[in-house]
Amino acid sequence: MDFGYSPRTQELQAAVTAFMNEHVYPNEGRYWQELEANTQAGKRWTPLAVIEELKPKARAAGLWNLFLPDSELGAGLTNQEYAPLAEIMGRVPWASEVFNCSAPDTGNMEVLVRYGKPEHKERWLKPLLAGEIRSAFAMTEPAVASADATNIEARIERDGDDYVINGRKWWTSGAGDPRCKVLIFMGKTDPEAPRHSQQSMVLVPMDAPGVTVLRPLTVMGYDDAPHGHMEVDFKNVRVPASNILLGEGRGFEIAQGRLGPGRIHHCMRLIGLAERALELMCKRATQRVAFGRPIAQQGVTRERIAEARCRIDMARLLTLKAAWMMDVAGNKTAKAEIAMIKVVAPQMACQVIDWAMQVHGGAGMSQDFPLAYYYTLARTLRFADGPDEVHRDAIAKLEIGKHTPVA
Template sequence: MDFEPTERQVYWRNRVRDFIETHVRPNMDTYKAQDAAGDRWKVIQIIEDKKKLAKDAGIWNLFMPPRNDSHHHVDDSFEFEGPGLTNLEYALCAEEMGRLGWASEVFNCSAPDTGNMEVFHRYGTREQKEEWLRPLMNGEIRSAFLMTEPYTASSDATNIETRIERDGDHYVINGRKWWSSGLGDPRCKVAIVMGKTDFSAQRHAQQSMVLMPIDAPGVTILRHLPVFGYDDAPHGHMEVEMKDVRVPVSNMLLGEGRGFEIAQGRLGPGRIHHCMRTIGVAEEALAKMCRRLQEREAFGKPVYKHSVWEERVARARIDIDMTRLLCLKAADMMDKVGNKSAKQEIAMIKVQAPNMALKIIDDAIQAHGGGGVSEDYGLASAYAHQRTLRLADGPDEVHARSIAHMEFAKHAPVPGPTANALRGDHGRVVNETQSFSSGDMGVAR
């Protein structure tokens, strides 16, 4: 087990890090000024300028699966490639991108486009790739992923009610989605919509995914959904209605009833990409906290010399490093044994990373006093984003359930008398089927 990064891992990480420190961080004020000026839902020019630089430098589409990826379904995928980084190599780059909110878009590595591009890469037809994947990879358009619905418990995607019904040479889409991230961007041209093509099929074979142009008749953005008051413009999170939206039959991804298969292929990498960036978010919060604690004095000495802050900073460093190791392990397993075999590690990091970052950001807010809850230091918005990640791509509870089920499967009871059957009071055997009421907690009397 070697914990030293390879020469190739260091090469790509440092290229991303150096670009961010040279071209992104020095332009934070420019970004804020352009973001605040005029219409909220617009193209921000400084991002476009830096995208061109990153693209020309070849630091572009770093998330795209390498050539030996075995998941794509057609042979022409080799035309649609990035530099061929593994998940492990990309993890180190994504951490650097996570330090500053708009950095990932500069490298064409921001959600939901990354997950959508992987869907096109793995499951799309040649025609679908030419129409949508190529402009996405060139950074010319943006995209959305429509899965979550307002009237169902979307933590269980079998609940979705959106209908995708065949009518001759078209599919007709009817339904309502929300938290459709990216729909506010004027460059958003296509959405991947998950709905049901067969309500009578087996539970996980009812769903399909279809491509829907945003400008199709019948698509109506009903409202924008702020996150803790942040509009996240120009990206945005929208509630959208689809009423008799007609798309060609050729817009179906992979085939009817294959929606869950596509979702699992998409969400594995998507979940870990969020977690990779979250490590960078936590590092940035810790750096701000340490600087602030050394700049201020309280009760006759620098704030950092008060023991409570030594404890918090130490805990932050321990938690970041532990979480990074788990994230890198999950990425390495995805590379070596595939997403399905790494599902427990992916679930664990998805629970751990945002909770870890939230604690550190919260301590950093405390260190900044009143300034921490303002937007002067970027900590309040970082907290809002990380809190959202405890829900995005599946809530903590769903991932914890998955982790627990896999753990129970490893440790099934052995045949023979159980511990309860052997344990008694005054020589009597406890009835194993006895109910656990709040009054007696199942103890024999």
């Protein structure tokens, strides 16, 4: 098992880092200024010019669609090769969009590449790959505990040459962006089928009659505009039967293929965010004096810095192992490692960011530093793509199974 980065990955690491240094870090302040200006002008849900200006630069630099393993449509990188690039992008929460590597578009593009019909690829995949439109993934529902996706009640019912869709979804990330043109919707096609064959996925245009964005949801006060996490109502929404993906009853199969790589991306971005928090923590600790000496000389601060370094590196190694196993043995074989990183990385990031906030004192809670916002992102990932409890249960079942005699 060799976690050494390939020459191509090292070359791309250097290129992405150089791009971040030249274009992204210097524009972090501008990002928030533009968002505030849009808010004051009554245009909060408007794409930000700073991101749109940087996209052509990233594309011209060959740093575009790096997440996509398809060598013709994307960079052709393996999960292990892309993972360290996701970490670099993750140091600034909005940076991945600059490289057209942001969720939920990445997962949706992979679904369209694998399961989309030629007309789907022409209408939606091509503009997504070009960064011209955005997309969303409608799965979670407010009326049921969606951690168990078999609870989902939204319906996808066949009616002649169409499917008719009814239901209410929330935490539909990306649906607030005016560029969002298509959703992948998960719902029940056959409530009487076996438990994991009841669900299907279907493509729904955002402008289809009956699709209504009800409201943005906030995460500890942040609405993540213009991306957003929306509550969306679907009332008698009619789409062509050809919009079904892979076939009726294949929703869970698609979800597993979609979520495996996505969890690698999420975890590596969180590791990048934790690295940034540790960097801010160390700088602040050396600059502030309390009780007659720099905070960096306080024993508790040094202990936390050391522990943060250990936890970040452990999370990275586990995530790279999961990525490597997915590449060499497939997502199914790597399911324990994928579940483990989904537990470990968000909890690690929450703790490291919390320690960094503590070193910053009251300032760490304010808008003068990004740490409070970082914390909301890390805390959200303890729910997104499955809550901690679901992944822990899966890990425990696999572990118990190793020591249980076969009947």
